[in-house]
Structures are given as structure tokens and as C-alpha cells.
Amino acid sequence: MxxxxxxxxxxxxxxxxxxxxxxxxxxxxxxxxxxGGKLLTGDIAGTAAVDLGAESMLARRPEGVALARAAGLGDELEPPTTASAAIWSRGALRPMPKGHVMGVPGDPSALEGLLSREGLARIAEDADAPRTEVGDDAAVGAYVAERLGPEVVDRLVEPLLGGVYAGDAYRISMRAAVPQLYEAARAERSLLAGVRGIQERAAAHAATGPVFMGVQGGIGRxxxxxxxxxxxxxxxxxxxxxxxxxxxxxxxxxxxxxxxxxxxxxxxxxxxxxxxxxxxxxxxxxxxxxxxxxxDYASMALVTMAFRRRDLARVPEGSGFLVPPVDGRSIKAATFSANKWGWVARQDPELFVLRTSVGRFGEEEILKRDDAELTDISLRDLESAIGLTARPVDAKVTRWDGGLPQYPxxxxxxxxxxxxxxxxxxxxxxxxxxxxxxxxxxxxxxxxxxxxxxxxxxxxxxxxx
Incomplete structure (x- = not known):
């Protein structure tokens, strides 16, 4: 054949x-x-290899890891060294809550410090609210906002979904993008109860090993x-x-x-x-x-930067942070690559490599800026978020025009x-x-x-x- x-x-x-x-x-x-499509490696500061597209794959789903092993990369698979992410919300970095399904908590107390008192009180109404019918499909944002209030969508669901689809939570299909949540919404009157059920089933069939996986030298290999x-x-x-x-x-x-x-x-x-x-x-x-x-497709850009560690007043901690669009920032996320990936740090211990992402569906105006402007925009947000005032020794902007299909x-x-x-x-x-x-x-x-x-x-x- x-x-x-x-x-x-x-x-x-x-x-x-x-x-x-x-x-x-x-x-x-x-x-x-x-x-390779959206998988691409490059170099920064002349010595460090970096991913200029996707940087990791979900290891709990086997197809990607199996493909890498079949291609001879089994010995070079490497999980992140840290998964300690944060959300830059209302001007402060706040730890990513534990125990959620795409930002939807099973226990509202996990969101204390991230949501306002009014937002937390609104979540409590889910227990007594009548069932919300989802039919054949529903928008993730609309359903979660109806059950738990818009603050959960604005502060958690939107930045998490945006990191995957660069889209709008109020347009994205729950059945396509978060099928577990869709099935829980059909089975349970309470969304919180549905999420707890997802978590209990996951615990009963707990998979071993890392959640995500990368490849030494970049998954773009x-x-x-x-x-x-x-x-x-x-x-x-x-x-x-x-x-x-x-x-x-x-x-x-x-x-x-x-x-x-x-x-x-x-x-x-x-x-x-x-x-x-x-x-x-x-x-x-x-x-x-x-x-x-x-x-429809969304466009985005990645701004990869390398700093001399001696120029940093303080080396950022954790793997990076997500940014809720509601706060009006320019970047939607930052990844501290030198912290997240051991292979990045080992290449040149004197460099600290990070990257930001910009651009969401329907908000591509920012992508008309030239590379130098996108770099400066990212640096301004990084200064506000983590106090970064150093200038990078090298920066590279990678544009992915029409890179992410939308799932309405x-x-x-x-x-x-x-x-x-x-x-x-x-x-x-x-x-x-x-x-x-x-x-x-x-x-x-x-x-x-x-x-x-x-x-x-x-x-x-x-x-x-």
C-alpha cells in the first residue's frame, strides 16, 4: 500500500x-x-539550547512518551525539576492552588488568598443551586461562572485554559477541552461534588511517575x-x-x-x-x-531571554507563573526555564533562561509590535511581577501565527x-x-x-x- x-x-x-x-x-x-510544526528548538546567548515552541508533553497520557521512545529518545526523556507554579493576580504572585480540575476546585478553601471574600462566598452557593443543564456542550467559562461565580473563571480557569489554547474561556467547548468536567456536569447537580468525584477516581487509579515530560536539549528534537x-x-x-x-x-x-x-x-x-x-x-x-x-486559529509569540545570574538581584523561584487576562497585563505567562528544566540549567550555570508568552484569540494587536517592543513589554511586566530589572544578554522572539486551533x-x-x-x-x-x-x-x-x-x-x- x-x-x-x-x-x-x-x-x-x-x-x-x-x-x-x-x-x-x-x-x-x-x-x-x-x-516538526509547532515543535522547534533554537539557541540563546550562543551556548544554550532552548525550546522555541512547545516545551513539554503530558506524560500521564502515553502516546507522546511512547513516540519519543520509539524514536530512540527514551534515555533522554527528563521531567521538570519543579512544578511549583504561581498566578500573578492583583499585583502579587500567589501559589497555584492544589486540587483543581482546570482551575475548578473540589475544596473552595484551596482558593483562599487568590479570590476575594465575595468570590469565596459565591462558590458556596453551588451546593444549593439547581442543576445547570449543559446539553450537548457548553462553554467552560459560562458554566463555571454560573455555578461558582465569575471570579473563579477570571482568576483560575481563564489563565489555565489560555495557557493551552490561547483562547477565551467563555467560548471554549467544555466537552472538547475539559471532557472530565463536562461528564461531571452531566452526572452531578453540584460542580464541586463533580470535581471531588473526579479527584477521588483519579486517586483510586493514581498513576506513578511525573505528570509532564521533556527531552534533554528540547522537546523540539x-x-x-x-x-x-x-x-x-x-x-x-x-x-x-x-x-x-x-x-x-x-x-x-x-x-x-x-x-x-x-x-x-x-x-x-x-x-x-x-x-x-x-x-x-x-x-x-x-x-x-x-x-x-x-x-479559527489564535496567534501568539514567545519571548525567550537569557540573563547573567550575577546581574539578577534575586533569582526567581519556582517554574513560572500564569497571568489572568482580567488584570490587563501584556504577557499571559512566564516560564523560568532554568528552574523548570535541569538540562537548561546544566548547559551554562552562569545563565538564567526564561520565556514569556503574549497573544490571545481576538487580542492579536500586540503581535503587530516588533521583536524589540515585545521584549521590552515582557521586561516591564517581569519587573512588576518579580522585580526583575536586569537586561538580558540575549533575547529571541518566536512568532506562531495561526498556531493554535480554537475549540468553540x-x-x-x-x-x-x-x-x-x-x-x-x-x-x-x-x-x-x-x-x-x-x-x-x-x-x-x-x-x-x-x-x-x-x-x-x-x-x-x-x-x-
Whole structure:
């Protein structure tokens, strides 16, 4: 079976790996100069390697770690050295509360010091309030605000969700983004009771090992390692190969690059952002294409900075902090990379590396600033938050335009319509962050699912023959 994978991000590479394991011949076409999508490493201050995209993956979900091990990175997996994060709220850094589900507490006392007395009193109303129906889906922010008050959303849910989706909690689908919370809302009248149930079940099946995992030298090394493993298994991988058209030809498919001859295959895995996938599928699967082109994306930027430790009046503690949008700050988070990752600190003990993130869905105006301005904006907020007055010895701004797909209310139904619409294009599957999750494990699982469907369709076709 010959399969072309369009897109060389982590989802496309995971699909290629699984297809190769299933005995398929695989060609991966990547439009850009490199593989990896939103995973990227670089250097700072000439000596320190850093992640310029995603920096970690959820280890409690196995697909990402399994992909790294299969690519030969098992001995280089490394958990964070600290998970002591904070929230910069009302002008002070406050410890991240323990025992919450995406900012929703099981015990309101965990939020003392973070919420006002009025906010804490509002949470208590959940116990006696009538059930809030969520139907087929609901916005996370709207549901939590109705049950516990808007302060919980503003001070906890919004910054936590924003760190994952760069989106608006009052638009984000609870069923898609926090399915545990959605199921708890359907099962329990009280939200607090539902969260306690989630926590009790998690404790009963407590997983061992770290929650998150990185890779020495940066998790941006993962795509390169997977690509090398795919090549070693016989795949052909091409960069600088954008695809212009996708056409059904008899029992197979023709893929037309922007330059060079057309390629033929028995099946195609489309592993590109939703709008690009929609353009490619417009002629062959118009219903799916319409849904894909309607997917919104948020843009953001990461500002990575290196400081001489001797220039710091005080070395920041912990792994970093999140920032509630309600406080009107420019940055939405800061990560103290030199504290969080042992491999970062070991590279150059004289440097302290940190990074900030800016940009949320619907608030991309700040991203029009040039790199120097974004760096200065970040430094001003860091001075207010942690008293940082030193100037960095190096700074690097990485822009991710249209980097994060948005999961509004109704997102699961949209994904179902996309997959139903692909019935018009037998032999084509889709995968990526736009469907069932934006993290590395979710993307790896999405790629593996697309590959499994492709291999299964080949078996089915063989049986019919």
C-alpha cells in the first residue's frame, strides 16, 4: 500500500511511523524547510539550547512518551525539576492552588488568598443551586461562572485554559477541552461534588511517575528523531514541497505539488492545519472542506531571554507563573526555564533562561509590535511581577501565527461532520491539532488514528476483492 502524508508536523510524522509499522510505503510532504510544526528548538546567548515552541508533553497520557521512545529518545526523556507554579493576580504572585480540575476546585478553601471574600462566598452557593443543564456542550467559562461565580473563571480557569489554547474561556467547548468536567456536569447537580468525584477516581487509579515530560536539549528534537526513524524504516521525506491539489484518480489519489511532477498513492493522510486541509479537500470532499475552513486559529509569540545570574538581584523561584487576562497585563505567562528544566540549567550555570508568552484569540494587536517592543513589554511586566530589572544578554522572539486551533462550543460535532464528509473521499483521512486535542500526545494519537483507519481501509478493500 502506498500512502502520502501531507504535512510533516508531529501528527503527520506519527501517522507515517504507524503506517510504516503496518507495512505501507510512505512519502511525507512538508511545505516548509523543516519537520516538526509547532515543535522547534533554537539557541540563546550562543551556548544554550532552548525550546522555541512547545516545551513539554503530558506524560500521564502515553502516546507522546511512547513516540519519543520509539524514536530512540527514551534515555533522554527528563521531567521538570519543579512544578511549583504561581498566578500573578492583583499585583502579587500567589501559589497555584492544589486540587483543581482546570482551575475548578473540589475544596473552595484551596482558593483562599487568590479570590476575594465575595468570590469565596459565591462558590458556596453551588451546593444549593439547581442543576445547570449543559446539553450537548457548553462553554467552560459560562458554566463555571454560573455555578461558582465569575471570579473563579477570571482568576483560575481563564489563565489555565489560555495557557493551552490561547483562547477565551467563555467560548471554549467544555466537552472538547475539559471532557472530565463536562461528564461531571452531566452526572452531578453540584460542580464541586463533580470535581471531588473526579479527584477521588483519579486517586483510586493514581498513576506513578511525573505528570509532564521533556527531552534533554528540547522537546523540539522529537520530530527530527521521528523523521530519522521513518527514513530508516524506508519512508521518503521531502521538505520544501507544498501541495497544490488533491485529486481522486480511479482507485487511488493524485497529489499535485506546487513544483515538480504529480505523485500517486493508494491513500492520503492530510496532516496540515484545518484551513489548508479545507482548501485541498474543496473539490473532493466539499462538506468536510466547509467545516475545516471555518476553524479559527489564535496567534501568539514567545519571548525567550537569557540573563547573567550575577546581574539578577534575586533569582526567581519556582517554574513560572500564569497571568489572568482580567488584570490587563501584556504577557499571559512566564516560564523560568532554568528552574523548570535541569538540562537548561546544566548547559551554562552562569545563565538564567526564561520565556514569556503574549497573544490571545481576538487580542492579536500586540503581535503587530516588533521583536524589540515585545521584549521590552515582557521586561516591564517581569519587573512588576518579580522585580526583575536586569537586561538580558540575549533575547529571541518566536512568532506562531495561526498556531493554535480554537475549540468553540460545538467543536466535537464539527469534527464529527468533517469525518462524515470524508465519506466522499475514500482513502483520505485527516489528523492534527484541530480535531481531538492540541497537546503532543493528542496529536500523536490523532496521527496514529488516521494511520490505523488507512490501514484498515486497505484490509477491507482486499477482503472485498
Amino acid at each position: 502506498r500512502v502520502i502524508v501531507i504535512g510533516g508536523g508531529i501528527s503527520g510524522l506519527a501517522a507515517a511511523q504507524r503506517l510504516l509499522d503496518g507495512g505501507a510505503g510512505v512519502t511525507v510532504l512538508e511545505a516548509s524547510a523543516r519537520f 522529537l520530530p527530527g528523531a521521528v523523521a530519522d526513524a521513518c527514513r530508516a524504516a524506508g519512508a521518503e521525506l521531502r521538505t520544501h514541497t507544498p501541495v497544490r491539489a488533491l485529486r481522486r484518480t480511479g482507485e487511488g489519489w493524485t497529489v499535485v505539488p506546487e513544483q515538480g511532477p504529480a505523485l500517486t498513492a493508494d491513500a492520503v493522510v492530510v496532516a496540515v492545519p484545518a484551513p489548508v486541509a479545507g482548501r485541498l479537500l474543496a473539490d473532493e470532499a466539499p462538506a468536510a472542506a466547509r467545516e475545516l475552513t471555518a476553524v 462550543v460545538g467543536h466535537p460535532e464539527r469534527v464529527a461532520r468533517v469525518r462524515a464528509g470524508l465519506a466522499d473521499a475514500p482513502g483520505v483521512t485527516v489528523c492534527g491539532a484541530a480535531y481531538d486535542g492540541v497537546g503532543i500526545p493528542a496529536c500523536a494519537a490523532s496521527g496514529a488514528r488516521a494511520a490505523e483507519e488507512t490501514l484498515a481501509s486497505a484490509v477491507g478493500a482486499g477482503e472485498r476483492e
